[in-house]
Amino acid sequence: MVDFALTEEEQDTRRMLREFALNEIRPRAVEVDKDPEHKFDWEIIRKAAELDILSMPIPEAYGGAGMPLFTLVLAIEEIAYGDAGTATTIGINWANVALILIEGKPENYGKYLPLLASREGMLSCNACTEASGGSDCATYSRYIPGTHKTMARKDxxxxxxxxxxxFITNAGVADLYLILASLEGYEGRDSTAFFYVPGNAPGLSIGKVEDKMGQRTSPTADVVLSDVRLPEENVFGELGKGVWYVENCLFPISRGAVGALSVGVAQAAYDEALAYARERKQGGKRIIEHQAVAFKLVDMLTNIEAGRALAWKSAWANITTFGASPELSCMAKVFCTDMAMRVTIDAVQIFGGYGYMKDYPVEKxxxxxxxTQIYEGTNDINRLDISCYL
Ligand SMILES: Cc1cc2nc3c(=O)[nH]c(=O)nc-3n(C[C@H](O)[C@H](O)[C@H](O)COP(=O)(O)OP(=O)(O)OC[C@H]3O[C@@H](n4cnc5c(N)ncnc54)[C@H](O)[C@@H]3O)c2cc1C
Known part of the structure; x- marks a missing residue:
């Protein structure tokens, strides 16, 4: 039986997050976006932690709410309704929790999960990309050994x-870094591993901090590792399987979540454009009464609904049997992010000249x-991944 109805709990989560997104996240994000130094807004992260938002995916036994992937997909859409950058910063945390729970060693749960569930607002990073290339770094089936120049040497x-x-999200503000490295002495595709690296590890420093076009509330920077010494217990999961974990564990979750995140931004843009079209008058009537504008709004809304349904289906498919449909996760990512790009451009168009100005929210x-069309594998790389299932 197909049932699109949300449970009471899911509806409550959505309502609480929409309120938080509109009243707290969005107004603060607009200020950070304008700040030339785009200083990280710790206050919003602490508030999110106090509301138990950061800890949503963490099992109750480790201090979290133990929410399933489907609820998290609903949640990330609502956070992104307030601000995409804040959703990215929180979403990476959630993806790392999923990675730890699904492929991490159970003896490490107690060490890292309570930290990420903390009401202090502890953040984490997932660091795969290197300057030599992002696309070549992260797909196990196409991985070219040696792509990762970051080396782990046994001593x-x-x-x-x-x-x-x-380009590492949350670099500089994280307490925990999951770092992907090539293993010295290993060959072939099974030659990488993830390592748990504490943010205060001697030898870990932050390099270039990026000045971005958008999502300026989410910090992005180089992470420099210089003789960072780690005990064996800091190896994540199995040695050799680093890139395998990215393709088979991280992406089936995170790519669909990026789809849901972009649905949230598209919905926000549509809501603003609709309100504006109902107010603004040209040609002696409200612009929504011009069929060209009304049809644009109709197409925006129809595509948002289609994207949301695909993001939900991807979450449902991959949680029912974990990782069962990685291609659906890629499809949700490609469809929703391309759709959200079109919808936000159309929203700017409906605002006319005002849409191009920073006084209105749609250009942001x-x-x-x-x-969203670039990170978590560019949309072309996601299309390449889907084509493997044809
Ligand atoms: C703001 C931001 C935050 C990010 N956060 C993180 C993070 O937290 N952790 C992390 O590890 N990475 C992160 N990334 C990195 C991101 O995943 C990569 O930028 C992305 O995968 C693309 O890699 P690239 O930039 O090296 O582009 P390239 O791989 O050089 O690609 C350049 C172009 O070539 C195309 N292309 C490349 N290979 C192929 C191919 N085989 N077939 C067809 N087209 C191809 C791409 O689609 C793209 O259009 C982030 C990036 C940004 C911009």
């Missing part, structure tokens, strides 16, 4: 990490959503 029972990670939505 006694320790590992010593050296290298630089590029357009800048913010562009990133």
């Amino acid at each position: 006694g029972s320790d590992y010593v990490l050296n290298g630089t990670k590029t 939505f357009m800048r913010d959503v562009k990133l």
Whole structure:
């Protein structure tokens, strides 16, 4: 039986997050977006932690709410309704929790999950990309061994990490870094591993901090590892399987979630455009009464509904049997992010000249959503991944 009705709990979560997104996240994000230094807004993260938003996916036994993936997909849409960058910063945390729960060693749960569930607002990073390339880094089936220049060398029972990670979300504000590195002495595709690296590890520093077009509330920077020494217990999961975890664990969750995130931005842009079209008069009537404008709004809304349905289906498919439909996650990512790009451009168009000005919210939505077509594998890389299932 197909049932699109949300449970009471899911509806409550959505309502609470929509309120938080509109009253707290969006007004603060607009200020950070304008700040030339785009200083990280710790206050909003602490408030999110106090409302138990950061800890939503963490099992109750470790201090969280233990929400299933489907609820998280609903939640990320609502956070992105307020601000895409804040949703990215929180979404990476959630994806890391999922990675730890699904593929991490159970003996490490107690060490890292309570930290990420903390009401202090602890954040994490997932660092795969390097300057030598993002697309070549993260797909196991197409992985070219040696792409990752960051090396992990065994020294006694320790590992010593050296290298630089590029474009890393939450770099500089995270307490926990999941770092992907090539293993010295290993060959072939099974030659990488993730390592748990504490934010205060000697030898870990932050390099270039990026000045971005959009999502300026979410920090992005290089992570430099210089002789970072880690005990063996900081190896995540199995040695050799780093890139495999990205393709088979992280992406089936995170790509669909990026789809849902972009649905949230598209919905926000549509709501603003609809309100404006009902107010603004040209040619002696409200612009929504011009069929060209009404049809644009109709297409925006229809596509948002289609995107949301695909994001929900991807979450449902991948949680019912974990990782069962990675291609659906890629489809949700490609469809929703391309759709949200079109919708936000149309929203700017409906606002006319005012849409191009920073006094109105829609130009920020357009800048913010562009990133969703690039990160978590560009949409072309996602299309390549879907084509493997044809
Ligand atoms: C703001 C931001 C935040 C990010 N956060 C993180 C993070 O937290 N952690 C992390 O590890 N990474 C992160 N990334 C990196 C991101 O995933 C990569 O930028 C992305 O995968 C693309 O890699 P690239 O930039 O090296 O582009 P390239 O791989 O150089 O691609 C350039 C172009 O070539 C195309 N292309 C490349 N290969 C192929 C191919 N085989 N077939 C067809 N087309 C191809 C791409 O689609 C793209 O259009 C982030 C990036 C940004 C911009």
